Amino acid sequence: MSAVLANAETIRFEVDAGVAVLTLNRPDRLNSFNDQMHAEVRAALEQVRLGRAEGAIRVLLITGAGRGFCAGQDLSDRSVAAGGEAPDLGASVEKNYKPLVMTLRALDLPVICAVNGVAAGAGANLALACDMVFAARSASFIQAFCKLGLIPDTGGTWILPRLLGPARAMGLALLGDKVSAEQAEAWGLIWKCVDDEALLPTVKALAAQLAQGPTFGYAQTKKAIWASSTQDFETQLNLERDMMRECGRSHDYREGVAAFMEKRAPQFKGN
Template structure:
């Protein structure tokens, strides 16, 4: 299936061969979020969910236009004049950033992120909320919240200590130091750092490969791994049992076994 859906100036969504490519598209503002962009992002993700239901979308790829991935919140979008009433930042988190990352985490398909430049603040944690993160060698991750007297939102206080441990999470969050893509890979914060000119070809090839794979099993794996952070060992074993039962009843499992026995390439359907 080939499709292109526009949600205005701030988000591009293209669907082809089972891969939905969602591009943050405010390059003149380093793809920082404003209210319009949040609304268009919600609409795009709703279409991705609908595409998963009818099997036209099997993998989601998120990247940014221009020289940056996402600089977080566009501060000019909610600037306050001197002496004015302070904005309710908690309301913004509840309305925009919380549903954004929870939607990504709950999507019943793999979510791949291609970080093509700076990922700062909410932009960094948006990337880290994806299932697999690739970054260009020139890219960087910055927990910029401390520069404004804020805390890491968009799941940052949950994700960072689990991926890096409390010492590194504290240092990044309280100092706001720039973390290079190479260091992010070495620390286990992202999956891979690749040369700039290889980023999109690498990620697009992987997305196309995964879209042809057993995406029902991928979705179950995603759910199980994310659940493990709050489950005890016995609960996780019970979850594995139940998910293995569901996978064993799937078309993809039957097709995978048949293809193996017949020494042919499997034709998975994601169900």
């Protein structure tokens, strides 16, 4: 693999054969976010955006180092001295967590998450903001905000009801119960739960497969599915019409049809 952002201290970022791998790398803090990690993740996602525009990156895989995926915000960065002024948590959301999940949603390629351990608070909702989520069997998801008198951020109040329905979303948000990877799969919170030792091999194989696929069509599919939750049926049908028109003009569509007619494997370029 060729390393990118070699000077990063809180993440690892590597690109190989069209697959970018972003690893949260503060294992001693369960990969919890501080300001430096936010800045380095932003820089990595900008590399992904530029790499996609150049055709060098066609899939993003996000995972965590060590025994956890991400424990959310590093609270030591938000300590309040006795009698001191409370930090402006809304400013942190606006500066860091809001642009983080909006950038993931806007990337014109599949974003896959491999949850290798606990995903708590913003860490859980970061994972759920990805397009496909795999989790190790020992992993878990916790909406830990209620333990601190907070609300689920990083898109949690939007994502949870749409994935689980209001009853389960409300229960998880108010109680902060731990959800196992197997339960998360059964509820439709994630795509798949796999054995711990199979997690990265499984996800990397899928990423390699997607990196050879019709990336433009994947990006349009992603946009259409995300848009569907806020649009009426006719508006969504119109969006499908417009996106189908764009896909029909793509190189990948022409190559896919030609490969089918010629009974050969397609050679997609991602555009």
